[in-house]
Amino acid sequence: MPIRPSGETGGNSVTEPSSVTAKAIASASACDDARLRSVFRCLVRHLHAFVDEVDLTPEEWLAGIQFLTATGHMCDDYRQEFMLLSDTLGVTSLVDEIAHRAKGDATESSVLGPFYTENPPEIAQGESIAASGNGVPLDVRGRVRDNRGVGIGGAVVDIWGTDGEGLYDSQHDSHPIDCRGRIRTAPDGGFALRTVLPQSYSIPTDGPVGALLQRLGRHTFRPAHLHFRISAEGFVPLTTAIYAAGDPYLSSDAVFGVRASLIEAFPRDEVTGRATLERDFLLSEVPRGESAARKRLPS
Numbered sequence: 354m355p356i357r358p359s360g361e362t363g364g365n366s367v368t369e370p371s372s373v374t375a376k377a378i379a380s381a382s383a384c385d386d387a388r389l390r391s392v393f394r395c396l397v398r399h400l401h402a403f404v405d406e407v408d409l410t411p412e413e414w415l416a417g418i419q420f421l422t423a424t425g426h427m428c429d430d431y432r433q434e435f436m437l438l439s440d441t442l443g444v445t446s447l448v449d450e451i452a453h454r455a456k457g458d459a460t461e462s463s464v465l466g467p468f469y470t471e472n473p474p475e476i477a478q479g480e481s482i483a484a485s486g487n488g489v490p491l492d493v494r495g496r497v498r499d500n501r502g503v504g505i506g507g508a509v510v511d512i513w514g515t516d517g518e519g520l521y522d523s524q525h526d527s528h529p530i531d532c533r534g535r536i537r538t539a540p541d542g543g544f545a546l547r548t549v550l551p552q553s554y555s556i557p558t559d560g561p562v563g564a565l566l567q568r569l570g571r572h573t574f575r576p577a578h579l580h581f582r583i584s585a586e587g588f589v590p591l592t593t594a595i596y597a598a599g600d601p602y603l604s605s606d607a608v609f610g611v612r613a614s615l616i617e618a619f620p621r622d623e624v625t626g627r628a629t630l631e632r633d634f635l636l637s638e639v640p641r642g643e644s645a646a647r648k649r650l651p652s
């Protein structure tokens with residue numbers, strides 16, 4: 354790692370940046386959690402190399418601290434600006450990609466996004482999660498299966514999406530529960546519910562992340578999609594989303610969440626006006642014994 358040498362001032366020896374880096378790395382020596390120790394040391398190495406590479410000035414460092422502070426202040430029960438930061442940096446999507454490598458044929462994962470809420474209201478088969486009914490009616494049908502094609506009964510499927518105006522319920526002032534719910538799969542793994550057609554939308558732009566994207570000249574839109582979070586006993590939980598074919602933002606998603614395998618048509622019946630999404634999800638079994646092999650980091 355190239356580290357700039359620093360000089361001496363007024364005869365006093367100035368700490369070498371490389372010495373700071375070495376000391377910061379060594380500071381985790383007493384940590385008895387091998388994974389934490391490795392990750393911390395790797396983080397310090399990369400962070401110091403970044404600071405050195407861009408010649409970070411004290412003013413820029415302070416601006417960075419202020420940016421992160423503002424990001425934290427923007428977070429509450431309904432808004433997760435740090436998640437948005439991770440998403441728009443592509444970090445969330447990269448973590449998804451890496452996690453998927455160990456899952457074989459399982460349905461690809463996609464970003465959780467900042468609008469998931471724990472324990473959404475549970476509905477029975479065929480019921481609607483669109484409380485307001487604001488939007489084009491959408492019938493969603495699918496099956497949750499294992500990698501041999503056998504349906505998984507009793508799987509918990511959380512679904513959430515925008516209303517017809519491209520807004521999540523938590524973005525409305527009164528925080529109504531709308532277009533989100535939980536359904537359990539039938540014994541054959543099947544599920545069916547009603548909602549409304551999700552719309553492409555802009556991620557929130559009224560916080561520090563939105564201001565950053567504007568300065569970078571980036572647009573802030575995501576293609577229309579429905580989020581799914583699926584869990585079942587003995588299987589690796591899946592967080593994913595299904596993206597609407599033909600959406601103009603598929604190739605420039607502001608959070609890099611689109612995977613080709615997750616794009617589906619949402620055909621609309623001209624007579625009834627209803628749209629349909631049919632999609633199965635394949636879960637991978639929890640590996641027995643040793644967990645998936647992990648890249649070795651220097652300790």
Ligand SMILES: [Fe+2]
Nearest residue numbers: 466468578580
């Ligand atoms: Fe979303």
